[in-house]
Amino acid sequence: MREMTNIALIGFGAVGKSLAETIRDKHDWLKERYGLDAKLVAISGRSKGSIYDSEGLDLEELLEVFNETGNLESYPKGIKGLSSMEIITETNAQIIAEATITNIKTGEPTLSYVKAALSKGKHVVTSNKGPAALAYNELQKLALENGVQFRIESTVLSGTPAINFSTESLAGHKITSVKGIINGTTNYILAEMEQGRPYEDALVEAQRLGYAEADPTADVDGWDAVAKIMILGNVVLGGDLRSSDVERTGITGITMEDVEAAKAEEKRIKLIAEAYMEDGVVKAKVAPTWLPLSDPLANVNGTLNAITVMTDGLEEVTVIGGGAGGLGTAHGLLSDIIAIHRH
Amino acid sequence: MREMTNIALIGFGAVGKSLAETIRDKHDWLKERYGLDAKLVAISGRSKGSIYDSEGLDLEELLEVFNETGNLESYPKGIKGLSSMEIITETNAQIIAEATITNIKTGEPTLSYVKAALSKGKHVVTSNKGPAALAYNELQKLALENGVQFRIESTVLSGTPAINFSTESLAGHKITSVKGIINGTTNYILAEMEQGRPYEDALVEAQRLGYAEADPTADVDGWDAVAKIMILGNVVLGGDLRSSDVERTGITGITMEDVEAAKAEEKRIKLIAEAYMEDGVVKAKVAPTWLPLSDPLANVNGTLNAITVMTDGLEEVTVIGGGAGGLGTAHGLLSDIIAIHRH
Incomplete structure (x- = not known):
């Protein structure tokens, strides 16, 4: 398990940004402690553009540029303009970290994202309550069929262990x-x-x-x-x-x-x-x-x-x-990523 | 991971007996839920004799006989009279579940049991605070060298998740x-x-x-x-x-x-x-x-x-x-056995 783990992040609000910052800050420690070499290869935000680099984004630079301009596409390298669905299906990401806003009535568009990712053999970790509340059993079955995991620790208690605990x-x-x-x-x-x-x-x-x-x-x-x-x-x-x-x-x-x-x-x-x-x-x-x-x-x-x-x-x-906060929720996503890496 | 998991139990007080009862009662459910086909192949109790059957003990019968006579050796089949150390080193057990009484000054005899088991390439789960408090780092190193696990969930909080939680x-x-x-x-x-x-x-x-x-x-x-x-x-x-x-x-x-x-x-x-x-x-x-x-x-x-x-x-x-009780502590041991089976 010493190879790189490529992650794509969908959603760049408080939770998504906090996850990017956490991976930036803890990259070396995660590698030493868990053997997890976490590489964020793509990010898309609803109103913040998108960015993809199959070799991994330089998070130090990306976050600095984003804090100045508010747009992911100000990052000087990589491929810009991909849709969230393209990032899920067309990139070399192995894990999709999904941190968009919950739509509890239909679960969309996240539900479609999750289905597409699992069908493509990509693991999904999400903080979005929609797919988990509306279609957990169906998505778990789809994950199993495709030999991947669908993990949702951060959908309840915002990262305080509840699901993995139970x-x-x-x-x-x-x-x-x-x-x-x-x-x-x-x-x-x-x-x-x-x-x-x-x-x-x-x-x-x-x-x-x-x-x-x-x-x-x-x-x-x-x-x-x-x-x-x-x-x-x-x-x-x-x-x-x-x-x-x-x-x-x-x-x-x-x-x-x-x-x-x-x-x-x-x-x-x-x-x-x-x-x-x-x-x-x-x-x-x-x-x-x-x-x-x-x-x-x-x-x-x-x-x-x-x-x-x-x-x-x-x-x-x-x-x-x-029970609230971007940092805790981001750590819930991270604990799911580590669990996928371990198994 | 569909093969049998052979377990030897050292210590047959409240915790050990509770673990045997739990495996008896939950065997089919554990197999269905976790794919864990738990077989207790040997048990030794300080003053209750010992019993070994490489094919697995019939726990229904064993516990019935033990409740009548207070001695494990009343069980009509299997090999009797092995010492705890012989059970650890000479049987086909893959996991040693250790539930003897804590000696916090020297950790013995449990410390020697744990070292012998790990050196023989057997996983150890224990509720005994002695080895964990006195020699955790040394034992963890020994486990790593032998490609096995040393797990101690039930040494604190009697089975309430504390260590695996953290x-x-x-x-x-x-x-x-x-x-x-x-x-x-x-x-x-x-x-x-x-x-x-x-x-x-x-x-x-x-x-x-x-x-x-x-x-x-x-x-x-x-x-x-x-x-x-x-x-x-x-x-x-x-x-x-x-x-x-x-x-x-x-x-x-x-x-x-x-x-x-x-x-x-x-x-x-x-x-x-x-x-x-x-x-x-x-x-x-x-x-x-x-x-x-x-x-x-x-x-x-x-x-x-x-x-x-x-x-x-x-x-x-x-x-x-x-924070007390045989059943909770036994479930702490069981959660460690399941974790070993999963990894």
């Missing part, structure tokens, strides 16, 4: 449920409400801090949590969930009276997403839940995320970590 | 420190003190419940935590710690006044073990520490254990899980 660190355990706090925005709002700030004020503050979008529906109505719990249910429990299968209640109905009533019982309201087995079928739900303070999930505050995995060998195991 | 799930992160609550007995005593029960009473209760030994020194003076933080420091941070390098303060000096004073500051006293880098060298300490309630470790109560890993990619990541 499937690899917990190998040998039969997992019966996964539940957690997997949306940082709602967790922040609920914690603010507990400090005495009404819902509307807490939402405005979350928007001001950049945690919530101008249209907060995806977070506060639970849609983001639905996408993530579908992924966890399908990957970790082997389910076949569609979004219409997931019972969903958001946090917009939570009042200060609810929060105070929970507090009086030494409980805390959290938006809990859960996937579980019922009569041999994987089911899932997202709902505000009153947790006793002794529950590890009750103490996950701020924008932290967490999952608790129930297993037959260890009862409950909980992982708590950051 | 080295594999967090691959690509540079880890700068690992700290945690890695001794359940002292955590139980401190939690009881917080409920108003003085140290001496809490210790007696811990002994009554079987959490503390008649001689509680190894727990309350911090020696058990020292052994485990040496393992984490050496494996996760790549250190070369000796026990004399570890600063150690136990919990015997903690008074009810300390506990109350911490509470008044919205803090909680926990016995924290930490390994960290200082001037390029790995150091470690074990000491009672006042944690703010917002720290995930502050909320780890009962006999739960937890570690917090500091990384350059994700800041803090915390794993919380059971």
